Amino acid sequence: xxxxxxxxxxxxxxxxxxxxxxxxxxxxxxxxxxxxxxxxxxxxxxxxxxxxxxxxxxxxxxxxxxxxxxxxxxxxxxxxxxxxxxxxxxxxxxxxxxxxxxxxxxxxxxxxxxxxxxxxxxxxxxxxxxxxxxxxxxxxxxxxxxxxxxxxxxxxxxxxxxxxxxxxxxxxxxxxxxxxxxxxxxxxxxxxxxxxxxxxxxxxxxxxxxxxxxxxxxxxxxxxxxxxxxxxxxxxxxxxxxxxxxxxxxxxxxxxxxxxxxxxxxxxxxxxxxxxxxxxxxxxxxxxxxxxx
Amino acid sequence: xxxxxxxxxxxxxxxxxxxxxxxxxxxxxxxxxxxxxxxxxxxxxxxxxxxxxxxxxxxxxxxxxxxxxxxxxxxxxxxxxxxxxxxxxxxxxxxxxxxxxxxxxxxxxxxxxxxxxxxxxxxxxxxxxxxxxxxxxxxxxxxxxxxxxxxxxxxxxxxxxxxxxxxxxxxxxxxxxxxxxxxxxxxxxxxxxxxxxxxxxxxxxxxxxxxxxxxxxxxxxxxxxxxxxxxxxxxxxxxxxxxxxxxxxxxxxxxxxxxxxxxxxxxxxxxxxxxxxxxxxxxxxxxxxxxxxxxxxxxxxxxxxxxxxxxxxxxxxxxxxxxxxxxxxxxxxxxxxxxxxxxxxxxxxxxx
Numbered sequence: 001x002x003x004x005x006x007x008x009x010x011x012x013x014x015x016x017x018x019x020x021x022x023x024x025x026x027x028x029x030x031x032x033x034x035x036x037x038x039x040x041x042x043x044x045x046x047x048x049x050x051x052x053x054x055x056x057x058x059x060x061x062x063x064x065x066x067x068x069x070x071x072x073x074x075x076x077x078x079x080x081x082x083x084x085x086x087x088x089x090x091x092x093x094x095x096x097x098x099x100x101x102x103x104x105x106x107x108x109x110x111x112x113x114x115x116x117x118x119x120x121x122x123x124x125x126x127x128x129x130x131x132x133x134x135x136x137x138x139x140x141x142x143x144x145x146x147x148x149x150x151x152x153x154x155x156x157x158x159x160x161x162x163x164x165x166x167x168x169x170x171x172x173x174x175x176x177x178x179x180x181x182x183x184x185x186x187x188x189x190x191x192x193x194x195x196x197x198x199x200x201x202x203x204x205x206x207x208x209x210x211x212x213x214x215x216x217x218x219x220x221x222x223x224x225x226x227x228x229x230x231x232x233x234x235x236x237x238x239x240x241x242x243x244x245x246x247x248x249x250x251x252x253x254x255x256x257x258x259x260x261x262x263x264x265x266x267x268x269x270x271x272x273x274x275x276x277x278x279x280x281x282x283x284x285x286x287x288x289x290x291x292x293x
Numbered sequence: 294x295x296x297x298x299x300x301x302x303x304x305x306x307x308x309x310x311x312x313x314x315x316x317x318x319x320x321x322x323x324x325x326x327x328x329x330x331x332x333x334x335x336x337x338x339x340x341x342x343x344x345x346x347x348x349x350x351x352x353x354x355x356x357x358x359x360x361x362x363x364x365x366x367x368x369x370x371x372x373x374x375x376x377x378x379x380x381x382x383x384x385x386x387x388x389x390x391x392x393x394x395x396x397x398x399x400x401x402x403x404x405x406x407x408x409x410x411x412x413x414x415x416x417x418x419x420x421x422x423x424x425x426x427x428x429x430x431x432x433x434x435x436x437x438x439x440x441x442x443x444x445x446x447x448x449x450x451x452x453x454x455x456x457x458x459x460x461x462x463x464x465x466x467x468x469x470x471x472x473x474x475x476x477x478x479x480x481x482x483x484x485x486x487x488x489x490x491x492x493x494x495x496x497x498x499x500x501x502x503x504x505x506x507x508x509x510x511x512x513x514x515x516x517x518x519x520x521x522x523x524x525x526x527x528x529x530x531x532x533x534x535x536x537x538x539x540x541x542x543x544x545x546x547x548x549x550x551x552x553x554x555x556x557x558x559x560x561x562x563x564x565x566x567x568x569x570x571x572x573x574x575x576x577x578x579x580x581x582x583x584x585x586x587x588x589x590x591x592x593x594x595x596x597x598x599x600x601x602x603x604x605x606x607x608x609x610x611x612x613x614x615x616x617x618x619x620x621x622x623x624x625x626x627x628x629x630x631x632x633x634x635x636x637x638x639x640x641x642x643x644x645x
Binding site: 033035061075078079083084085086088090092093094095096099100101103104107108113186219222223226245259261262264265268271272275276277284289 | 321324325373375426429430431432433435436438439440441443444447448450451453455471473572576579610612613614615616618619620622623626627628629630631
């Protein structure tokens with residue numbers, strides 16, 4: 001029973017990571033840095049809350065969540081692709097904008113500086129371990145499918161081949177007639193939708209939107225993307241690993257054995273170690289972060 | 294001597310950005326049913342219109358000058374230091390921890406070098422690590438500085454909560470000696486505002502950074518590395534060493550910025566005092582075009598915006614300022630390459 005509860009909690013924590021990291025793989029494989037996952041998630045969480053509150057239908061909330069992520073992805077694309085601005089700078093600004101805009105709209109729509117009213121989510125009947133409730137949430141299943149979907153696109157479709165070509169060698173892709181700009185836009189838009197769904201899961205699961213509710217999950221997803229070396233299978237494992245570490249920390253909290261701050265560090269330390277190449281170097285897509293010619 | 298073209302390229306993007314930000318600001322203000330003119334007037338009156346508001350602007354601009362200079366040193370070396378927030382926090386933390394061990398009654402002027410060194414070393418160490426990781430392993434500094442931000446802040450929070458905090462707070466004890474005077478000690482009109490003499494340190498730092506970058510051999514090597522690392526390496530510059538040195542200097546500058554809060558304002562270290570100052574430092578360096586004069590001006594601009602948000606909170610939500618700051622950054626980042634292209638095209642058609 002204990003083991004099932006542990007597993008349930010790990011999966012519950014992992015779902016938003018799986019969504020956002022799927023977006024992370026998508027954007028980084030096309031050569032555009034996934035710094036903005038945090039902003040997409042926040043936009044997605046806010047969109048889901050607004051959509052679900054306005055219609056009372058969580059499915060519409062879900063769609064609005066995807067749209068919320070997409071809006072910030074398009075903005076990032078506008079700066080990084082259309083205007084060829086520095087990805088890091090625009091990316092950071094998009095995150096700041098997501099925080100600011102959701103705050104302003106929270107005040108405008110619900111006259112609150114901290115949280116939205118109660119958001120209708122998917123109806124679930126709870127059981128002992130919570131596993132049954134988890135399994136009834138359609139977003140959970142979508143979360144499990146997000147990275148396999150990205151893997152299928154990347155390795156089994158013409159679009160995926162183009163995405164990988166543009167991410168590794170844009171000049172060669174251009175000379176082969178690949179519409180580089182359109183491929184970049186497509187990948188960035190998909191990334192926004194995927195991470196937006198991760199944010200939507202948070203808002204619908206917690207039944208409200210709260211200021212900065214994503215709480216750095218977008219950066220943990222980015223860490224998982226890098227620690228998983230941009231390979232969907234490994235990235236999924238990285239998400240589960242980070243989620244399991246958090247679950248362990250929650251369980252140990254009562255015992256008071258291990259300070260929570262050290263568990264918080266795990267994804268980030270592992271990412272730095274992976275980049276430094278102590279155990280098998282993480283090599284990013286060759287054109288990552290570079291502006292197209 | 295700056296040519297007219299260079300001046301246009303440097304000044305036009307921030308001007309364009311401010312205009313775009315004002316338009317977005319207008320739209321948001323209208324959304325809340327207020328008149329843009331009234332809100333902007335209130336914003337100016339609440340910041341530059343009275344000594345208290347101005348003092349708060351100067352206080353915020355002091356920290357932003359340090360983080361802006363820190364980011365600029367990195368940018369000039371071709372590196373993106375996203376870690377200024379944790380370097381700032383580490384600097385302030387180390388200064389406070391050292392200060393806790395110092396008894397009361399020691400003159401502040403005598404202690405300043407000690408605090409200065411503690412803050413610079415702590416910030417410098419946090420900066421040097423990603424610089425070294427890049428030089429040694431090729432690890433991308435953008436990712437490592439972001440990740441290190443979270444690691445260092447978590448570590449500091451742990452140290453504060455487990456060892457140093459006063460019970461039921463998130464801050465350390467107050468320092469017994471070494472606190473620096475606020476501006477209201479000399480100019481009573483500033484009464485109550487946080488502006489303090491660390492402001493002078495910030496200006497001195499800006500002058501020194503300008504001298505270092507443009508008048509010394511090391512500064513030349515740093516800029517050469519930033520412009521074209523391969524060519525610099527061919528010209529005899531040890532690029533790897535420049536990288537980690539630049540990051541160490543960058544981190545040290547951010548770290549010294551911690552004195553503004555710890556010695557000049559509160560007299561203790563508090564969890565979260567650095568929040569946002571790192572990212573805004575990037576905005577400051579960008580809008581200030583990585584030039585010391587530009588950075589001081591940009592720091593004043595962003596400080597005015599954040600203080601101004603508080604001043605207009607009665608009419609429009611202060612969170613509006615977060616949006617405007619983000620819009621300024623996006624507009625500058627996108628208009629820099631765009632303006633350059635337009636100016637080049639314009640000149641070419643003029644020459645023809």
